[in-house]
Amino acid sequence: MYKNKVYNLALQYVQNIEDAEEITQDVFVNIHLSLAQFKHNAELSTWIYKITINKSLDYIKMKKRKKRFGLITSLFHQESNEPRMDVTEFNHPGVQMENKEATKKIFNAINALRDKQRTAIILSKIEQKSQKEIAEIMQLNIGAVESLIARAKANLAIFLQQNEG
Amino acid sequence: MEQTNTLLAQIQKVEVSPFVWTRIQQKIAQPIQEPFSKTWTYAIAASMLILISLNIFAIEKDTQQRHNQILKNMNLMTDNNLYHE
Incomplete structure (x- = not known):
């Protein structure tokens, strides 16, 4: 099924199980919401690959933004106990x-x-x-x-x- | 580069956890909640517009009245009548 294809492709982008699972969820919710927009002249797998790539790249950008924001806020609130967004651990099961x-x-x-x-x-x-x-x-x-x-x-x-x- | 290609080709395909599929199904089953309905958005925008227009009108009227009052007090009101009846 496509779920494993989506998950594996997301893994190649984020190299982390939790992040890849998050992307996989996002991709399938997106597919569910925009299935009506799918043009049948293209292959379904190509369309799903495209969504996965876009979601993965968006996810990476969002994480970088959060990391940058976390760094700025940590400068002002050094005693804050909130967990910091550290560099994602390399955790590629493949x-x-x-x-x-x-x-x-x-x-x-x-x-x-x-x-x-x-x-x-x-x-x-x-x-x-x-x-x-x-x-x-x-x-x-x-x-x-x-x-x-x-x-x-x-x-x-x-x-x-x-x-x- | 040869070694890089070999290492990349050796990356195995893995199976996604079954819990992910359950979570996807749960997410899909949830109704999409819009923060505001369109009707409410339009209604709020229209009331804001009316409120702002009324404020502008009131301020303009008040300024004009004050201006006239000052002119009247100082006997500077322009009048086209040459003779007072």
Whole structure:
């Protein structure tokens, strides 16, 4: 079923079980509310992928905003006992224990990429989607996807090198 | 980059907790609560508009009356009559 596809895709964006579950819930509620808007000329899975990507990116932005706001308020209320929004823990259940550290570094680099490049690399390298499928999901032509993946790979290599050095 | 590709390809697919599905069903079953109904929003906006208009009208009238009173007190009221009857 789609619930596992949605959950796994969300996991690649947030690398955290709780956050991915939250996104999965949001996605299905959104699907329920906007099912009437679904155009039957597109594939259902493509439409669901698109919603999941948008929800995941929105969720990340919302979390960053909350973190920034938390930092500002903590400056004024240092004695406050409210829990702080710390950097989300890397908790990806799909990553094998022996690869955890190396994969965490790669995800840190992926998270530093721009949204479109991040989506392209997640869909091609983790979700193993073809360039045609990625083009449909991202509503781009195959050439644009190809160039996005190439740029993402180059930036990924730079980020990884910087982290090693 | 080869090693990166291999590690990313090795990420396994996992199953979502069954509780998530239950929570989704609960969320969907809940009626969507709008903070204000449209009728109430329009009614409040209309009353605010009327209230503001009445205030503006009252202030304008009061200013005009005061202005006239000052002119009258100082005998500066303009009058087109040349002769008093």
